Amino acid sequence: MQPFEEIVVEHGPMVRRVCRALLGPVDTDDAWSETFLAALRAYPDLRPGSNVRGWLVTIAHHKAIDQIRARARGPEPAADLSDRPPDGAPGPEPADTELHGALAALPFKQRGAVVYRYLADLPYAEVGALLECSEAAARRNAADGIARLRRHYEKEPR
């Protein structure tokens, strides 16, 4: 089995991008740390030959959902993880870039599909499994998400 340090060095930056894109800058570090602590705890039991990238992204996904629910339990109404536009639900933290702001404004499933497909490099079948939708729906959500980000970029060129 690979020493865990190698896993952190290899996948740490990817998990950080995923956490940042899902949660915004304020909660990124905590989500990253919780993901890797949980992974370290479970690591000796990981089956040989497992897909480490997918395993880590799955843990990060659950940590992000926990964070979003915890935020929603605050003064805000219940978290909305559905396809509907956010209407202020899964409250995006103040974003540190225009692009992250645009990403935070996407419905969760579009945001998740863009992040898991393009930042985590997962196949659509795994993206769908994480977002509890079909492979085709995952593909559609990613395309719709990217299209919205594209509009944002073309409106406000950097």
Added chain:
Amino acid sequence: MNMTPTDRQILDDLTADDEAACARLRARLAEQADRDGLLDLSYRTTDSPIGPLLLAATPAGLVRVAFERENHDAVLAELASAISPRILRSPRGVDDVARQLDEYFAGHRRIFEVPVDLQLSKGFRRAVLEHLREIPYGATESYTVVAEAAGNPRALRAAGSACATNPIPLVVPCHRVVRRDGTYGQYRGGPEAKHALLTMEAAR
């Protein structure tokens, strides 16, 4: 999906990484893991006059010192299977060792004061290592004397292999064991390293 230049720009922006942030997160992870009892092995490397050394520690103490010729990556992989894959680069239990090794090579230290974990050696080999810790700086002993002190005067060959496979060289000073004819015998760090250490200790 066909990527437009804008899409590429979007993805480039989202994948811009902050090296410093990742390094800070890794350091914090090691601290949290240690606090939560999940850091089974910590390690670092340190430079020395006989080449870069890998230092690895369990919560009980220093468990492995490895020379460059042993291949540090291979040694970490061995530790992952022999002890635990919960391994992180961390100062825990190894920064003190690195500092004391610096002092040793500078001629300012004769005794190492760090906890050691001898779990990688069992039985007679372990008895040999425990005896080696009593051989003082600058002195040498023959394999015969070592075998006798470890409780089995006839186990010459076993005493030799215990020294040759000592997991904690330098701190457990197997380099102080030499053949009766004065030649050096095997050393994990190579004969040149053993020669350099004995010459250094004899000069002071």
